[in-house]
Amino acid sequence: MNPTPTPTSTRDAAVELAILDKIASTWPRRATVKKPELDLEGLFQPELPDYPIALVPFRDHPRFAEAPEERKQALLSWAWMAYNRNTIMNEEKIANPAFELLLHARFPGTNHPGIKRTVVQALVDENYHTFMHLSATLVTERKRGLVFNESLLPDSLACRMLQAARARAADAWEQDLLTLAYAVVTEISINAYLNLLSRDQSIQPINRMTTELHNRDEFSHALVLAEIAKSVYVHMNDAMRECFIRALPEALRGIASSDYKTWRAILEHLGFEHVDEIIGDLEGRTGSRVLVRDYSGLKHLASELGILERMDFEFA
Numbered sequence: 312m313n314p315t316p317t318p319t320s321t322r323d324a325a326v327e328l329a330i331l332d333k334i335a336s337t338w339p340r341r342a343t344v345k346k347p348e349l350d351l352e353g354l355f356q357p358e359l360p361d362y363p364i365a366l367v368p369f370r371d372h373p374r375f376a377e378a379p380e381e382r383k384q385a386l387l388s389w390a391w392m393a394y395n396r397n398t399i400m401n402e403e404k405i406a407n408p409a410f411e412l413l414l415h416a417r418f419p420g421t422n423h424p425g426i427k428r429t430v431v432q433a434l435v436d437e438n439y440h441t442f443m444h445l446s447a448t449l450v451t452e453r454k455r456g457l458v459f460n461e462s463l464l465p466d467s468l469a470c471r472m473l474q475a476a477r478a479r480a481a482d483a484w485e486q487d488l489l490t491l492a493y494a495v496v497t498e499i500s501i502n503a504y505l506n507l508l509s510r511d512q513s514i515q516p517i518n519r520m521t522t523e524l525h526n527r528d529e530f531s532h533a534l535v536l537a538e539i540a541k542s543v544y545v546h547m548n549d550a551m552r553e554c555f556i557r558a559l560p561e562a563l564r565g566i567a568s569s570d571y572k573t574w575r576a577i578l579e580h581l582g583f584e585h586v587d588e589i590i591g592d593l594e595g596r597t598g599s600r601v602l603v604r605d606y607s608g609l610k611h612l613a614s615e616l617g618i619l620e621r622m623d624f625e626f627a
Contacts, residue, residue, distance in 0.1 A: 328425045330538055334531050335428045341531065342432070343524045344439040351450045354517045360384060361391035361451055361518055363511045366602070368569045369593055374585040382581055385457070389577045391518055392451055392459045394508075395444035397467035397573070398525075401497055402437045404470045406532075409494030410434045412487055413539060419546030421539060429535045436528045447521045463580050465572050469497065469565035476558065485554050491543070492558035493565070496609055498536040500566045501529050503605035537612050544616050552618075560624035563609055568600045569593075 339345055364387065369375050375383070413430045416422040452459050465471065473493045477486045508514070509523035547555065571590055578586045593600075610626045613619040619626075 328423065330534060331425045331429045334535060335425070335432060337531075338432045341527070342436055342439075343443070343528050344435055346524075348446075349517060349520055349524070351446060351517045354515075354520070355450060355454050356516060357454060359513065359515050360387045361455070361515050362387040362394065363508065363514055365511075366390075366507060368571075368574065368600075368602075369589050372589050372592060374589050375583070378583055382583065385455075385581055386577060386583075388451055388455050388457055389459070389581065391515075392448045392457075392461075393464055393573055393577060395448045396459075396461050396464065397570075398444050399441045400467045400470050401501075402441055404466075405473060405490065405493050405497050406437050407434060409491050410437070412490065417487055418491060418543045420542035420544075426539060426542070430539075433532050433535060436532065440525050440528065443521055443525060447517060450517065451515075460580075464576050465570075468568060468570040468572070469493065469562065472561060472565040476561065484551070488551060488554050489558050491540075492555050493562040495536045495540045495612075496559055496562035497566055498529060498532045499608035499612060500563060500603075500606065502526055502533065502608070503567070503603040505529060506605075507603065533608055537608075537615075540612060541615065556618050556621050557623075559609065559613070560622050563606060563624060567603045567606070569602045571600070 364370050364383075367375075367386070367390065410430050410433055412418065413421050414427060414434070448459060451457070466474070473489060476489050476493075480486045480489060505522045505526040509519055509526050511519060544552065544555065571593060575586060575590050578589065583589070606624070606626050610619065613622055
């Protein structure tokens with residue numbers, strides 16, 4: 312990876328290898344992939360919605376309020392299936408590529424057995440998460456009598472932003488570092504969204520429990536990525552650090568924001584009227600795009616790296 316990284320004599324492990332070793336040792340009894348699968352069919356309760364109405368950004372819009380109740384419930388089902396798809400996409404196009412780069416020591420400060428062990432475990436977790444969320448979508452389709460045509464939806468917002476950032480990058484090392492930055496933010500910040508779903512008692516039990524199980528794994532992944540990020544950062548030169556610091560807040564905006572492009576596609580597919588008005592009014596409201604407000608994970612990491620004041624993000 313070029314340019315040549317900055318050498319360091321302290322923390323050949325700017326990573327706390329003891330933390331990674333502990334995480335790795337608990338994996339056999341902690342990881343969701345090691346536990347029995349949920350009885351998705353048996354837990355389904357048809358009278359409960361699939362997705363929290365509180366997370367629909369236009370829930371109070373008068374044009375949405377006047378739509379038939381059946382269509383609103385279909386929108387919540389599509390919102391849940393779109394969430395599953397976005398989760399899978401973020402795993403496949405952001406987290407997994409970064410873990411693959413780490414596994415093969417494409418970044419300075421990562422050629423260590425302790426890092427490789429936790430990275431391989433995380434890769435297994437992430438692929439099982441894909442299975443979990445795909446299974447939840449398939450049950451929703453069967454139980455609701457819907458056909459989820461994912462080709463109608465755009466890529467997730469975070470994936471679109473990473474793809475655009477990589478396209479602007481002049482060098483391969485910068486593209487790799489962007490992928491790592493987005494993965495760090497995704498893994499550190501995903502708990503905020505998972506918490507919203509896993510604690511909501513008003514939605515389908517299988518949906519709530521799917522996100523709860525996913526959430527447990529991500530707590531460990533957040534620790535792993537944070538420690539690895541520290542190890543990589545102390546080995547970076549100035550150009551690498553500038554790229555990394557610039558990418559972190561952009562990635563956080565992609566994770567923490569409502570995706571109006573996806574919402575528009577769902578509204579149009581389900582035959583809602585006045586879609587331009589609904590989405591247009593959203594875009595005109597200050598702060599309406601914010602989906603989650605818990606940025607504590609990335610803020611803590613930025614503080615530990617000494618870069619908090621250099622990040623273009625309002626954490627308050």
